[in-house]
Amino acid sequence: xxxxxxxxxxxxxxxxxxxxxxxxxxxxxxxxxxxxxxxxxxxxxxxxxxxxxxxxxxxxxxxxxxxxxxxxxxxxxxxxxxxxxxxxxxxxxxxxxxxxxxxxxxxxxxxxxxxxxxxxxxxxxxxxxxxxxxxxxxxxxxxxxxxxxxxxxxxxxxxxxxxxxxxxxxxxxxxxxxxxxxxxxxxxxxxxxxxxxxxxxxxxxxxxxxxxxxxxxxxxxxxxxxxxxxxxxxxxxxxxxxxxxxxxxxxxxxxxxxxxxxxxxxxxxxxxxxxxxxxxxxxxxxxxxxxxxxxxxxxxxxxxxxxxxxxxxxxxxxxxxxxxxxxxxxxxxxxxxxx
Numbered sequence: 351x352x353x354x355x356x357x358x359x360x361x362x363x364x365x366x367x368x369x370x371x372x373x374x375x376x377x378x379x380x381x382x383x384x385x386x387x388x389x390x391x392x393x394x395x396x397x398x399x400x401x402x403x404x405x406x407x408x409x410x411x412x413x414x415x416x417x418x419x420x421x422x423x424x425x426x427x428x429x430x431x432x433x434x435x436x437x438x439x440x441x442x443x444x445x446x447x448x449x450x451x452x453x454x455x456x457x458x459x460x461x462x463x464x465x466x467x468x469x470x471x472x473x474x475x476x477x478x479x480x481x482x483x484x485x486x487x488x489x490x491x492x493x494x495x496x497x498x499x500x501x502x503x504x505x506x507x508x509x510x511x512x513x514x515x516x517x518x519x520x521x522x523x524x525x526x527x528x529x530x531x532x533x534x535x536x537x538x539x540x541x542x543x544x545x546x547x548x549x550x551x552x553x554x555x556x557x558x559x560x561x562x563x564x565x566x567x568x569x570x571x572x573x574x575x576x577x578x579x580x581x582x583x584x585x586x587x588x589x590x591x592x593x594x595x596x597x598x599x600x601x602x603x604x605x606x607x608x609x610x611x612x613x614x615x616x617x618x619x620x621x622x623x624x625x626x627x628x629x630x631x632x633x634x635x636x637x638x639x640x641x642x643x644x645x646x647x648x649x650x651x652x653x654x655x656x657x658x659x660x661x662x663x664x665x666x667x668x669x670x671x672x673x674x675x676x677x678x679x680x681x682x683x684x685x686x687x688x689x
Contacts (some may be wrong), residue, residue, distance in 0.1 A: 532581070
């Protein structure tokens with residue numbers, strides 16, 4: 351009996367330890383391995399209602415992990431049933447992963463995380479880790495005047511422009527191209543051609559529209575967005591007036607770098623692009639821009655032509671409000687092998 355009890359106790363302890371070390375089912379964890387990024391941890395935060403960040407960030411995580419060796423953890427907004435729900439704006443899974451982040455990629459919109467989750471994010475930011483902000487990250491947080499959060503200064507429309515304006519260089523302003531009607535062609539900023547973040551970057555196209563953006567003078571503009579007449583790459587540039595100027599004269603900035611000295615005195619190297627929907631990431635050039643931004647942010651040598659091949663079948667959903675697939679668990683968002 352004693353032997354049997356001892357065996358049962360040992361088995362129970364082994365099982366408990368195994369469960370304790372198991373990956374969090376509410377996150378997507380990719381281990382990384384060999385490659386320049388070995389030993390570094392990138393945390394990717396998905397949470398927007400329209401541009402399918404829950405599909406885009408697993409794509410990027412797979413690329414960074416498999417081709418470049420970075421350990422990657424993708425965090426999500428989930429509903430009460432534990433499945434991905436971008437409308438759950440107060441939800442962030444696995445926020446403690448940010449405590450070991452060496453860099454983070456944000457694809458967020460109007461999040462209202464509880465202070466205990468926000469603290470992990472802000473602590474990472476104040477450590478001075480690099481940040482890549484995609485599309486709606488310019489208006490990542492929404493804490494209105496009634497909020498009791500101690501992080502309400504990051505609210506997107508406060509006097510300082512919230513986290514987007516203060517850190518990344520811009521908050522939400524307006525659609526510049528016509529939403530869901532006019533696509534974006536990336537045009538390299540004259541004089542930026544030799545910037546390492548643009549190595550191997552060409553033919554950038556996205557079916558999202560150009561955002562209006564007026565980043566401060568301390569940014570380095572890499573690329574501007576040419577508004578197209580239609581939603582496909584073969585359509586010509588648009589040629590109408592917008593706010594007393596030609597819609598493409600000048601073109602709006604869509605990608606820039608910034609070195610931001612934060613409140614703790616550390617410096618965040620930031621790449622911001624107002625592109626970045628799941629469909630935009632069909633563009634090899636845009637994927638390479640983002641991967642290059644991680645290397646630059648971490649002060650690593652940017653590859654001459656970074657491998658950004660999807661690690662499985664990538665067929666992104668069209669962007670639209672409330673368009674997320676139902677019943678998907680975070681751990682199941684990794685790309686599947688092509689059939």
